[in-house]
Amino acid sequence: MSKQRESVLPIAAACCPPLAVAPLSGEQAADLAPMFKALGDPVRLRLMSMIASTDEVCVCDLTDAFDLSGPTISHHLRVLREAGLVDSERRATWVWYRARPQALKQLAGLLDIATPAAV
Amino acid sequence: MSKQRESVLPIAAACCPPLAVAPLSGEQAADLAPMFKALGDPVRLRLMSMIASTDEVCVCDLTDAFDLSGPTISHHLRVLREAGLVDSERRATWVWYRARPQALKQLAGLLDIATPAAV
DNA sequence: GAGCTGATTCGAGATTCGTCAAGACAGGGA
DNA sequence: TCCCTGTCTTGACGAATCTCGAATCAGCTC
Structure with missing residues (x-):
């Protein structure tokens, strides 16, 4: 991560309607699954x-x-980073991590339920 | 799933504030991770x-x-079922699967971003 | 009851994952 | 310059996962 070239992330690739609205294509699922897997x-x-x-x-x-x-810990952070969920930046001796709200929002939107009354 | 006793699911165990609000305890994370893993x-x-x-x-x-x-396929459905994401019911010869909106809603809430303006 | 269809469970092989120890790299201070 | 601190990468190992074929279970039809 010392190199910041990981800014090209798989995020833009997948931007799908909620699961409860339309089924995912195989390609969309393949793009999104690594994010869930990283949180798994x-x-x-x-x-x-x-x-x-x-x-x-x-x-x-x-x-x-x-x-x-x-x-x-470094390994787990790398998985999160490669899934596009966090960003890292070296500042002097230490490395700082920051969340990517875009990614979290995308996953949340995917899980959104169309019927709020459903229980 | 032939037996319906799996209705006792780990859902109720975890009901947490959004990730972006408060860090999870080890126990909460252990309860929630299987759901994400199932979707991974x-x-x-x-x-x-x-x-x-x-x-x-x-x-x-x-x-x-x-x-x-x-x-x-049966194996994957079992994983989803044991994670509490779907329910199954045998009806005559066939088995039917249904989503559990509660579970999806819980995960969506967890990923909810407090700052909608954040990009 | 016999036979058929649909779904799950069992057992095995190949792959991936989670963890650590050892070594390498980046940056600050004497 | 040399050393020290802090972090990442590499290599290796045991454990878990994914996939399939074969066998088993559930329910319908004859």
Whole structure:
């Protein structure tokens, strides 16, 4: 991530109507599934929530919150980054992570239920 | 699924504020991650969209839509079912699947972005 | 009851994933 | 310049996942 060329992300590729409105094509599903998959691990879901609930987070703070090794946290952050859910930026010694609201919004829209009364 | 006792699902366990509002606890993340994980496979994501976009779908129709064997489709449907995302019901010879709007709504709420202006 | 159709479960093989230890790289301070 | 701190990458291993064929179960029709 030292290189910022990952700004070309799979986000724009998929912009679909809610699941409850129309079925996805195979291609759309293949584009979107990695995002859900990235959130499908408890550690990554918690990392995502920690990153999204503040403006920026330092890796050092994230590492301290888990009983996992540094490389493991780094690996999970990389998965989130490659899924387009977060951005990273090196600033002096530390690396800071920031959420990508676009991506979260896209997933939320996909899961939106057309019938609010449905229970 | 022949037995309907799976109606006791992990849904009620987790009911959390949006990711962008407060970080998840380890327990909350462990409850929610399986749902995202279930949607993290292209085949399952497409199955979910096919089920959610109509009232009910017969397994036979789902199987026909993929180049996969029956047991494989059955496996993916089981994952969706155990994650609490769909319900199944046997009616005569056929088994019908239905989405659980509660679950989709919960996930959508979790991904909701507090700042609609954010881009 | 016998036979048929549809769906699930079981068992096995190949692939992917999660984790860590060791090494490499980037940047700041003496 | 050299060393130290902090982070990422690489390589490796066990565990979980995806897929299929074969066998099993559920229900209808004759």
